[in-house]
Structures are given as structure tokens and as C-alpha cells.
Amino acid sequence: MTTPNRPAPSKPLPRPANKALSKPFWDAAKRHELVMQRCNACSGWIFYPREQCPVCFSQDLGWAPVSGRGRVYAFTIVHQPGNPAFAGDSPYVFATIQLDEGVRVVSNVVGIDPHQVKVDMPVVATYDDVSPEWTLVKFQPTAS
Numbered sequence: 001m002t003t004p005n006r007p008a009p010s011k012p013l014p015r016p017a018n019k020a021l022s023k024p025f026w027d028a029a030k031r032h033e034l035v036m037q038r039c040n041a042c043s044g045w046i047f048y049p050r051e052q053c054p055v056c057f058s059q060d061l062g063w064a065p066v067s068g069r070g071r072v073y074a075f076t077i078v079h080q081p082g083n084p085a086f087a088g089d090s091p092y093v094f095a096t097i098q099l100d101e102g103v104r105v106v107s108n109v110v111g112i113d114p115h116q117v118k119v120d121m122p123v124v125a126t127y128d129d130v131s132p133e134w135t136l137v138k139f140q141p142t143a144s
């Protein structure tokens, strides 16, 4: 909760543990495109970015565009954010999205009353330019 005399604290920006490894993801997001890591050995999609395929352990990995379309796999409605910088956004939806390609990502579902979000709801990626350097990938409901 903020007091009228104090501005809300600013929201934290991404701090990737391995900036070089995840750079293609963030660069694509900035272009409002969604890419995922893909294993060249077993063709499996990978999220979050890694040095090695979690399925076949190959280190022959690349990046490829994905549709940005998927479905809500699981979600929760956040009423009391752990970080006070997000208090003004609550309630908001924190969700796991299963992309049509099969890989799952964690994000927010936006553009809808949080209480209307349902498991298996079709969603599509949308891009939130939170700073000149960072764009966050979020998801919004689709008509279909």
C-alpha cells in the first residue's frame, strides 16, 4: 500500500541470470516477436533458455519463431503482490501458457477481467514495452 505523499516504487526490470544465453528471446520481444529455443537434435522446444536440451542433453540448440498462440494451462489471480511495486496492478493474472508448439511459458494474462480467465482459454502473445531496453511478453484472450 502506498501513501499519497510517496510515489509507488518502480517495477523491477528483467535481470536475466545469463544475459547472453537469453538475448535472442529479449531481442525478439523488443521487435514484438516471440522466439523459443529449439533443440536441433530432437526438435524439442525449450523454455526457459538453457545451455543443454533438458530432454536429450544435446548442446546443439537454436532459436526459432513460434506462433505466439496458446492456451491457459494454469493460472492464479494475484491480489497481494509480493513486490509493492505491483500493488497498483492487482488483481492480475499470473499464468502458465502452453503454446501451440507445446512448450510452456510463465507470463501474465492481460486485457480481460482476471475473474473471467479460464483454464484452456485461447490466448495470443502481446508485447509490453516497459522501458526503452525491455519488452515483456504477455498474453491476451483471442476471439477463437
Ligand SMILES: [Zn+2]
Binding pocket: 039, 040, 041, 042, 043, 044, 053, 054, 055, 056, 057, 058
Ligand atoms: Zn533435444
